[in-house]
Amino acid sequence: MIDTQLIDLVEKTFDGVIAAAATHLGIPRTTLYDQYKAACASLGRSPRKSKGEKRANPTTSVTDTTDDEGEIRVIDVTGMPTNPDTMMSDRGIDPNIWRVYDLQCRDWTAPIGNGVVAHMQHTKIALHRIAWASEQVCPVTPVAPLPRKKPLTPKSANSTTLIIPDSQCALWWSTDRAKLYPCHDRRAMDIALQIAILTQPDKIILLGDMLDLPSFSRKFLRHPRWKGTTNFVLRELYWWLAQFRLACPYAEIIYIEGNHEKRLPDLIMDRAPELLELRRADATFDDPPAISVPNLLALDNLDVQYIAPLKNGLWLWDGAVHVTHEGPLGKRGGQSVAKALDDATFCSHRVYGHTHKRELAAKLMQEYTGTREVWAMSPGTLARVDGTVAGVSPRVDWQQSVALIHNYDGYIPLPELVPIERGFGYFRQDRIQGDTRVEEIAEAINYAPLCVDEMYDDVGAFEAAFGS
């Protein structure tokens, strides 16, 4: 090696660190230093002062922290190169419970002694919890399409519409996160299904707030015990809707958006409006957006029509009945529909949900040609009324029922309320017993620890979270 090459190697390649250059050349450090000094002298210059080695710490330092709620975990490794899979497996982290959502990595080289230059790395991963135990993660079973059947016989002039009010489907973890408590009353939902089987309505209208979506609220506290429940809720509500489709294969089923379903588009609008109309590449603009209630519930599989936005509602029998999720609200029983009748300026009957109270009232309107009866009805809720439903006082004044509207050959549509109380429905001369169906649901959605309708194991925490 000529003198200039030797000097460049020592000074430029190894930044004056003789030991590193000597290791590179495979000769003793002192031998190289002598050669370097001689090369400098031959060029009439003095050697650079040896820098000595800045030694990097070859040992690896690790920090591993989890937030107070146990939802986010950050692992920070400085030292030898690694990768997220190794970082997780080294710490026994189950990938069925934690998923990497962010990775930051920075590389550099540094001498680590005896002239060795090491590849160093700072690696940081952020994980988010997707479940609390491996068995909570179940593979998604594709749902089979269950389309509406076309009736073989001509449609009767008489028709019946079944109205199913706010079920507020939601699940709440037990304190040990081994069970999921329902906020919806499965027995009441089963009674609604039995009424559908008995009456074979032409139309079934889901009056909104079938989903509660507590984790998507922008207004109320999003308690950690709601977190990670939405997938189970979607699958369970899909199961219930499929039961209605199976029970009434010829019925038109319409799902009206409630203020709780609207939590999802509201949140999207707030945070990332672009998501609102985002669709799969193979979707048409008639298909529901990717992140939307009709898409998440696979309503097209069941031939269920979704009506949004919230305020629209729908009109039945050429404007004879207006069906919406929201309507006038009164504090005490009967006051909501009384307000609706006070507000009535035209002769359309009204059905609306949201009140969670079982109410029906009528008034005689004076018209130029005579009198005409107008009624207003709110069929209450199918949520639990035993003090365990989300977002409200544990001492709710709610009632359960479903409603029927009969239209005999274009005559005045007549309302009928079917009261439900403590797992029993009272339909004409029959008492119908509701079943939680919990084993069937757990099997269908592939999640065994679904809980029966028992009280929460920590009502105090529930009250603290949601007030009284």
Ligand SMILES: [Fe+2]
């Ligand atoms: Fe509502």
